[in-house]
Amino acid sequence: MTEGTESGIPAGRDAYLSRRTLRGGSAGPLLLTGLGVAYVVSGDYAGWNFGLAEGGFGGLAIASALMGLMYTCMVFALAELAAVLPTAGGGYGFARRALGPWGGFLTGTAILIEFVLAPAAIAIFIGDYVESLDLFGLTSGWPVYLGCFVLFLAIHLWGVGEALRFSLVVTAIAVAALVVFACGAFPDFEADSLNDIPVDSTAFGANSWLPFGLLGIWAAFPFGMWFFLGVEGVPLAAEETRDPARTLPRAMAWAIGVLLVLAAVTFLAASGARGPVAVQDAGNPLVTALEEPDGGSTALSRFVNYAGLAGLVASFFSLVYAGSRQLFALSRAGYLPRFLSLTSRRKAPYLGLLIPGALGFGLAAATGDGARMLNVAVFGAAISYCLMTLSHIVLRRREPELPRPYRTPGGVVTSGVALALALAAVAATFLVDREAAFIALGVYAVAVAYFAFYSRHRLVAAAPEEEFAALAAAEAELARE
Numbered sequence: 001m002t003e004g005t006e007s008g009i010p011a012g013r014d015a016y017l018s019r020r021t022l023r024g025g026s027a028g029p030l031l032l033t034g035l036g037v038a039y040v041v042s043g044d045y046a047g048w049n050f051g052l053a054e055g056g057f058g059g060l061a062i063a064s065a066l067m068g069l070m071y072t073c074m075v076f077a078l079a080e081l082a083a084v085l086p087t088a089g090g091g092y093g094f095a096r097r098a099l100g101p102w103g104g105f106l107t108g109t110a111i112l113i114e115f116v117l118a119p120a121a122i123a124i125f126i127g128d129y130v131e132s133l134d135l136f137g138l139t140s141g142w143p144v145y146l147g148c149f150v151l152f153l154a155i156h157l158w159g160v161g162e163a164l165r166f167s168l169v170v171t172a173i174a175v176a177a178l179v180v181f182a183c184g185a186f187p188d189f190e191a192d193s194l195n196d197i198p199v200d201s202t203a204f205g206a207n208s209w210l211p212f213g214l215l216g217i218w219a220a221f222p223f224g225m226w227f228f229l230g231v232e233g234v235p236l237a238a239e240e241t242r243d244p245a246r247t248l249p250r251a252m253a254w255a256i257g258v259l260l261v262l263a264a265v266t267f268l269a270a271s272g273a274r275g276p277v278a279v280q281d282a283g284n285p286l287v288t289a290l291e292e293p294d295g296g297s298t299a300l301s302r303f304v305n306y307a308g309l310a311g312l313v314a315s316f317f318s319l320v321y322a323g324s325r326q327l328f329a330l331s332r333a334g335y336l337p338r339f340l341s342l343t344s345r346r347k348a349p350y351l352g353l354l355i356p357g358a359l360g361f362g363l364a365a366a367t368g369d370g371a372r373m374l375n376v377a378v379f380g381a382a383i384s385y386c387l388m389t390l391s392h393i394v395l396r397r398r399e400p401e402l403p404r405p406y407r408t409p410g411g412v413v414t415s416g417v418a419l420a421l422a423l424a425a426v427a428a429t430f431l432v433d434r435e436a437a438f439i440a441l442g443v444y445a446v447a448v449a450y451f452a453f454y455s456r457h458r459l460v461a462a463a464p465e466e467e468f469a470a471l472a473a474a475e476a477e478l479a480r481e
Contacts, residue, residue: 013462020332022088022325023347026161026240029251034168035237035318036255037262039230041174042122042315044266045286045308047374051223052280054432055216057194057271058209063220064227064267068260070421071228074385075256076408077392077415079249082235083406084395085468086244089329090236091388093465098391098398101456104465107387108330109447113380113440115233115323117373120360122316123148124370128283129309145364149357152317156324156353159346160240163321170314177307178262181286184300185269193275221428222378227263229381230315231255232388233322236329239464245405284308320360324352333463335455375436376443379429383440385422389415 027035051060081094089096089104091111096104126148127141138144156163195208203213210216234252238244270279270289279285286308290301297305328349331341344350363373392415395402408414429437459466 020341031164032251033254038171038314038318042311043226045311047226049285051220052276055220056211059216060220064224067224073418080408082248083245086238087464088239089465094391098394110380110384117377119319120363121370121373142365174311185273189272196275219431236325249406327352334460375433379440382425389419
């Protein structure tokens, strides 16, 4: 079989695609909503609280509200794009149609950085939880990292339906525990304690509400993102979804709605029960918020501690899924080595699961630095948000007659708001962890060199995302004649 370039349909097209096919019709609205929440739910249990040290309660509250607005606007824009282009490429497919091969590659690479690095980081956090809970007598994290990747990759290899059902069950446990946490924490809520971080009098605009001034709001952006990071991955399940044009927009709207409620409740309950000073540096802030003033544990704090492990597992499991589908789509279209998109008899992209899994385990075991890897993932995510929301604006302007089964409320105004906030989020990552941002840029540079000198000359025209783009180009050419 000779696989041609983008300019022509490869010889043996059907044979090529038959070896690179996902199991269609496996996911409905409930499973996809669960997937969207699963991507994110671990962020409610830990991570967001470090933003209190950057912006104080008021700064993080404003940052979280702005990031919530960004994600809401972006989700509605992506829902429209997913209904128009329901392929496993997700954001890469949207940008490919709107911004060309370079735009598609840059977007897909940014998404891949997010969804490969984030599971490695969460595996480290799972190891920390297991060790702190003294489970299985483990005193080192690496056996847990290995167990996570081996066990959960095996479930993914079993089949997408089984994987998404497992994810839904674990996510339901984690969400239920957040509700229990809120019920236990809100009776101790004290509004006066929310401003207990000392004011930095040298910061511009500093006060008890904004102890680190106006700049603290901006610096807290990446931590506000942790309440929502990953929900944009729902469209990656498009080729495995029943009636994606209707199901994806509905599931994405439900997922962001649930996440907005969970973010507000968790943030207020945890900060108000003990005060920001008590939880700003805690590895498990919800547990800290429920403990006795002297640090003694309670029955409820121990329950939430175990439930936090379920939240981490849910996010780890779903992010592995997202990374494998983005890798699958980029490989199938030739942007990455084509063998990575081969699927098994159960229609699972086995190399797209195993190779990122091995890479993630290696990074986790070698570095043990989950916070740094998450910051790299956040930078990649923010870059992809800029490109995906720009794609929505470009397609609305350039192809107004494109059939749209679902239309974004507010149109380009909505995606424009998301784009502006995404650009601010990219800049904010340099305020928090400049080294992580430069690491992500270094990975980007290597990927760009690979694409520029090799893979852009070997794209596969038969891939769905490439066919959509080729059809658009042909229609535009006819319109000019």
